[in-house]
Amino acid sequence: MACCVPIPWVLISSPAIAELGDLVGKKSSIIKVHALDAHDVDCRACGDCCGRKRIAIPVDLYDRLKILKDALELKEGQKIPFCRLIIMFSDLICQCMGYVPRRPIQIKAFEELISRDIVYKSRYTLTRLADVSDPYTAWSFIELGLRAWFTAVHRLHNAQPRISPADFVLEFLEKLGINNRFSFAWAIHELLNSDDVEIERKEGRSWYAMDILRIKLLRAKECRENGIKVQSQVSTTMHLPAILTVLYKYARCIEELPPTTA
Numbered sequence: 685m686a687c688c689v690p691i692p693w694v695l696i697s698s699p700a701i702a703e704l705g706d707l708v709g710k711k712s713s714i715i716k717v718h719a720l721d722a723h724d725v726d727c728r729a730c731g732d733c734c735g736r737k738r739i740a741i742p743v744d745l746y747d748r749l750k751i752l753k754d755a756l757e758l759k760e761g762q763k764i765p766f767c768r769l770i771i772m773f774s775d776l777i778c779q780c781m782g783y784v785p786r787r788p789i790q791i792k793a794f795e796e797l798i799s800r801d802i803v804y805k806s807r808y809t810l811t812r813l814a815d816v817s818d819p820y821t822a823w824s825f826i827e828l829g830l831r832a833w834f835t836a837v838h839r840l841h842n843a844q845p846r847i848s849p850a851d852f853v854l855e856f857l858e859k860l861g862i863n864n865r866f867s868f869a870w871a872i873h874e875l876l877n878s879d880d881v882e883i884e885r886k887e888g889r890s891w892y893a894m895d896i897l898r899i900k901l902l903r904a905k906e907c908r909e910n911g912i913k914v915q916s917q918v919s920t921t922m923h924l925p926a927i928l929t930v931l932y933k934y935a936r937c938i939e940e941l942p943p944t945t946a
């Protein structure tokens with residue numbers, strides 16, 4: 685098939701590329717986009733792309749493929765489907781698009797994805813984190829929770845990330861300036877069991893079933909007065925990375941505040 689052959693070198697070196705200047709303008713060679721920004725490409729005109737009828741392509745990759753598509757159309761003098769570019773680079777694109785599976789088709793499975801791995805993932809993670817007995821186990825719950833959230837939120841948007849869940853966890857720690865993941869996890873554990881927070885739990889027949897519903901940060905006002913912006917209450921239905929960021933900032937703030945008097 686003509687769509688499966690590599691791009692001819694004559695196309696890359698031809699005047700057609702020069703003509704693209706008026707079409708795409710001057711752009712920076714580095715395009716920064718959110719990991720979930722993607723274009724949905726209809727592949728039915730080409731049969732399929734990477735075994736799928738539709739595929740979500742990260743917007744920065746899409747923009748680069750669009751430049752090549754415009755050049756091919758100038759050379760051939762006719763419109764071509766975008767999926768032809770996907771197939772042309774299928775040996776590179778398909779293997780990079782396999783980090784997470786597609787969004788569930790069945791409604792029940794889709795609802796379970798949203799409920800279990802996005803809305804209530806934070807609640808489960810924090811409840812277990814508060815009860816652990818050592819830093820290693822504490823970090824294990826956080827890491828598993830972050831990985832599951834990262835995969836689920838991309839499945840929700842039916843988009844493929846440009847990094848793996850493991851790389852996302854490393855980037856999350858790096859952005860918070862955390863060098864020791866076990867110390868970070870244990871700091872959150874200690875905070876959840878301290879007098880600096882008030883925990884509201886769900887009623888249940890056993891302690892294991894009494895999930896954490898809300899966390900009140902009792903000294904949040906003092907933190908804000910000292911230039912550290914943290915909210916006074918955290919719902920455990922918030923996204924897990926957001927909750928961990930708030931709790932870590934609050935824990936850091938508490939370390940700098942004078943101790944409360946009994």
